[in-house]
Amino acid sequence: MPAISHRNGMDAQVFEAFAAQLDRYVRERLIPAEAEVLETDRVPPAILDEMRSMGLFGITIPESHGGAGMNVSQYVETIRRLAYAAPAYRSAISIGVGMVASALKNGGTEAQKAQWLPRLAAGAIASFGLTEPGSGSDSAALQTRAVKTATGYVLNGTKRYITNAPMAEVALIMARTNAENLPRNAHVSAFILPTNTPGLTIGKADRKMGQAGAQIADIILEDVEVREDALLGGVEGQGFAHAMRSLDNGRLSVAAAATGYAKRALDAALAYAVERKAFGEPISSFQLIQAMLADSRAEIYAAECMIADACRLADEGVRTTIEASAAKMFASEMCGRVVDRCVQIFGGAGYLQEYTAERFYRDARLYRIYEGTTQILQLLIARNMLKDFAAEA
Numbered sequence: 001m002p003a004i005s006h007r008n009g010m011d012a013q014v015f016e017a018f019a020a021q022l023d024r025y026v027r028e029r030l031i032p033a034e035a036e037v038l039e040t041d042r043v044p045p046a047i048l049d050e051m052r053s054m055g056l057f058g059i060t061i062p063e064s065h066g067g068a069g070m071n072v073s074q075y076v077e078t079i080r081r082l083a084y085a086a087p088a089y090r091s092a093i094s095i096g097v098g099m100v101a102s103a104l105k106n107g108g109t110e111a112q113k114a115q116w117l118p119r120l121a122a123g124a125i126a127s128f129g130l131t132e133p134g135s136g137s138d139s140a141a142l143q144t145r146a147v148k149t150a151t152g153y154v155l156n157g158t159k160r161y162i163t164n165a166p167m168a169e170v171a172l173i174m175a176r177t178n179a180e181n182l183p184r185n186a187h188v189s190a191f192i193l194p195t196n197t198p199g200l201t202i203g204k205a206d207r208k209m210g211q212a213g214a215q216i217a218d219i220i221l222e223d224v225e226v227r228e229d230a231l232l233g234g235v236e237g238q239g240f241a242h243a244m245r246s247l248d249n250g251r252l253s254v255a256a257a258a259t260g261y262a263k264r265a266l267d268a269a270l271a272y273a274v275e276r277k278a279f280g281e282p283i284s285s286f287q288l289i290q291a292m293l294a295d296s297r298a299e300i301y302a303a304e305c306m307i308a309d310a311c312r313l314a315d316e317g318v319r320t321t322i323e324a325s326a327a328k329m330f331a332s333e334m335c336g337r338v339v340d341r342c343v344q345i346f347g348g349a350g351y352l353q354e355y356t357a358e359r360f361y362r363d364a365r366l367y368r369i370y371e372g373t374t375q376i377l378q379l380l381i382a383r384n385m386l387k388d389f390a391a392e393a
Helices: 012-030 034-040 045-053 072-082 087-107 110-122 239-275 287-315 321-351 357-368 374-392
Strands: 126-129 145-148 152-163 170-176 188-194 200-202 216-227
Touching: 012 045, 012 072, 045 087, 072 087, 072 239, 072 287, 087 110, 087 126, 087 170, 087 188, 087 239, 110 170, 126 152, 126 239, 145 170, 152 170, 152 188, 170 216, 170 239, 188 216, 188 239, 239 287, 239 321, 239 357, 287 321, 321 357, 321 374
Parallel strands: 126 170
Antiparallel strands: 145 152, 152 216, 170 188, 200 216
């Protein structure tokens, strides 16, 4: 794994000790608990409490607000290590630290930071309400409305596929505050809402192909009244910008998660290939099996290098829309190829639920969809390339 940047983040030695502790926790506690996560479709409450006590919910939040103050490189490396276990563990924390806390740090008022960042650092689970039934990849087309009143706003709309919604205590909701066709999505604002706000209801948790325990559901807003101080930053029309900046972090998190899970699948395939015998010898001695193992390791290393470079730029204050999108696109597609090879190496056993390979295959499919589908990221990268080219011409 490429070196981790410590620029403006946690002390290097402290981070290394934390990472070693996390590796032990993943292998000794989280992986053994995966059977319970699969059976109950939720992360056990005891494990959530343990993750809170380890400070995992506040890793990117400044120390002044109760967090660990990690920089982007350290945060993403933490996610990569955590994602060696089932995806549900990462999902529980990453929305709060990588999306909601990021938006608060970048665009919240001092009062909002003081109110919410300590709660997030202490382990309040958060959700990020951008996607809607009619606006997924086309997130700027959202229809949720926030109408100004004498004391604040009234919100109406439905958010779809919202990770953590069934267990979230707070949601960051994107809504239109202006019906006019304004430029650069200036009509979209962000609102911070406790999920027990009257009029806000959570739909039934959706049944999914994989990623058991990482629960998603609709958030329904029916005449939800909020005060003016619920508007992120206190300024209308900035919500989409906050969302997009947070999505850069979110895409790096998904890239790291896909890479960590690909490493888990490769390790399983390697162990099986050494153990499984055919024609009187381990299948690991067959060159075509070796080719699949080698290709997987090379692609994982390539993803690690892309992620490390994008994180380095982010820690230097460079906008990383292209780099984060490229890393997420490559890593998620790479993970799909690695888990497919894992199933192939397992052979018939790879198709049985008795073995982990088929679960890896189902879990990995979502990485190519959320935080921007591969196809949307291709468009996003190309459009930014063309914009940069025009600016330099």
